[in-house]
Structures are given as structure tokens and as C-alpha cells.
Amino acid sequence: EVQLVESGGGLVQPGRSLRLSCAISGFTFDDHAMHWVRQAPGKGLEWVAGINWNSATIGYADSVKGRFTISRDNAKNSLYLQMNSLRAEDTALYYCAKDIGVVIVAFLAFDIWGQGTMVTVSS
């Protein structure tokens, strides 16, 4: 069974850091790009960051560039999002999502999603 399980969310003060993790099972992790997508309470979807299969290609939304870092460990079937200098507007449910592309074809649509981990930035 394909599973993406996010963890690491919580309540954090503005300016602090948090690291999200996504544990993957049920498919060949290093065949696919992976992404983080967030959804603020009651709002729509926002792509946050993506990383291709070998970490050679990485992209970020302008809203998080310079503050967030996406990474992956193919040996551990895990995806990460290091979030620094957090702001109130970063409050959202953060989803880990699998790219539909295979190996060199990346940054496409997202065919498998986790259930998300909630990040709340508040003093």
C-alpha cells in the first residue's frame, strides 16, 4: 500500500524553526520527485517546494525562498522540509505529495498525497 506520512508539525513562535518529515512506503521513492504543498485554514492550495529524484533540481515558492529548505534521503525513504524564520502566514496544513513523473521527468502533477501535518505559528 502506498503511504505518505507527515510528521513534525506543531505550535511554534514567530521567528523560530521547525523541521517536517515525510515517511514514504509502497513505491520506489528514488524514482520520483517529491513536493510539499500547504493549505492555510479555510484557504486553497499553495505549492511550497519540490525536489527531483537525486536532489539536483529544487524549486521553491517565492513566499518561502531563502527561509525553507527541502531535502530528501533516498536511503531512508524520507522527505524533509526545514522551515526557518517562521511567520504567522506560514500557518497551514503541510502536505507531502508524490510527483507523477518518473526519474528525469519531474515537477508535474501530484498523484499521491499524505494526510498532512499542521503548523501553527503564533506567539
Add this chain to the structure above:
Amino acid sequence: EIVLTQSPGTLSLSPGERATLSCRASQSVSSNYLAWYHQKPGQAPRLLIYGASSRATGIPDRFSGSGSGTDFTLTISRLEPEDFAVYYCQQYGRSPLTFGGGTKVEIK
């Protein structure tokens, strides 16, 4: 970045009716790299259509996508009770990847 505008914001229909959702891009979406998702309350989004018109695995054929360039459409031929949800389009032709603001399909 490419801005996607979805319309209408809310669509009120009855089961069995046809739904037509629009997604308009601020710039041409290269290679028709346009996807559609739906999201039910408390659930993660689910991929319906990619490449503007290809159905994802397990998606019934009452869902169809069309369009090119800057104008795309998702059509649900006959609404089933489980289709009432929020629908999002997403472009992946150019980074940053972007989503539309969503169309809520609600029961009339």
C-alpha cells in the same frame, strides 16, 4: 508566475446534472501541463486529470478535461453524490507551480 483564475467560485447543482468548471491562466501553459484535483472536507486532494485531458488512475469517465493555451475546462457529465467537493486546477508548465483558487461544487 502563472496566475490561475477559476470560475465560478461556487456551483450549485443537483445530482445527475452536468458540471462545467473553468480555469483561465494569465499566460499560456506550456505543453498543456494542467491538472485538476478535488478535495473533500477533512481529506487530502485527489488527482483527477493531468496533461489537461488524461484521467488519473481509477478516475471514472464521467470526469473529462479539455482546453489548451490559457483556457481549460473540467466537465463532470453526471454528478454523483461523492462529487460534491472543492475543485482545484494546477499548472506545472513553469516554476513556480501554481494552483487556482478553487471552485466549490455544492448540492442545490
